[in-house]
Amino acid sequence: MTLSPFHIAIPTDNLDSTRAFYGKLLGCNEGRSAEKWIDYNFFGHQLSIHLKPDEIRQANRNPVDGKDVPVRHFGVVLPWNDWQQLADKLKAANIDFIIEPYIRFKGEVGEQATMFFLDPSQNALEFKAFKDIGELFSK
Numbered sequence: 001m002t003l004s005p006f007h008i009a010i011p012t013d014n015l016d017s018t019r020a021f022y023g024k025l026l027g028c029n030e031g032r033s034a035e036k037w038i039d040y041n042f043f044g045h046q047l048s049i050h051l052k053p054d055e056i057r058q059a060n061r062n063p064v065d066g067k068d069v070p071v072r073h074f075g076v077v078l079p080w081n082d083w084q085q086l087a088d089k090l091k092a093a094n095i096d097f098i099i100e101p102y103i104r105f106k107g108e109v110g111e112q113a114t115m116f117f118l119d120p121s122q123n124a125l126e127f128k129a130f131k132d133i134g135e136l137f138s139k
Contacts, residue, residue, distance in 0.1 A: 009048040010123045011055035017120035043076040070124035083129030109138045
C-alpha cells in the first residue's frame with residue numbers, strides 16, 4: 001500500500017511566530033498562503049495553519065510510559081538518525097519540551113524514540129522514530 005499524505009488544519013494566534021517556528025526552525029517549506037492562513041509541506045504532508053486566536057488552548061494529558069502525554073497532538077515518524085538530528089537541533093534552539101527526547105518502551109516491541117513540544121500557539125507536536133519501523137503497529 002502506498003502511503004498517502006495526510007492533511008491537518010490547526011489554529012494559531014500569530015502568523016509571524018508560526019512562520020518562524022514551522023518555516024525557519026522546523027524547515028518546512030511554505031506553500032499557499034493568504035491573510036489568515038498558511039500551508040506548509042510538513043515532512044511530505046499538508047499542514048494548514050489558520051489564524052484563529054479564540055481556538056488556542058492546551059491539550060489535556062494522559063499518562064503513557066510514566067509521562068504526561070498531551071492527548072491532542074500530531075507529528076511525524078522519522079528515520080532514527082533524522083529524529084536524533086532534529087532532537088539535537090531543538091535542544092540547541094532551547095525548545096521547552098513537554099517531554100524531553102528519550103527512548104520509550106526500551107527493549108520491548110515497539111521501542112521508539114520520542115519527544116513532545118509545543119508550537120508558539122500551544123499546539124502539541126510529537127516526533128518519534130522506531131528502532132524497527134516494522135513494529136509501528138505491533139501490539
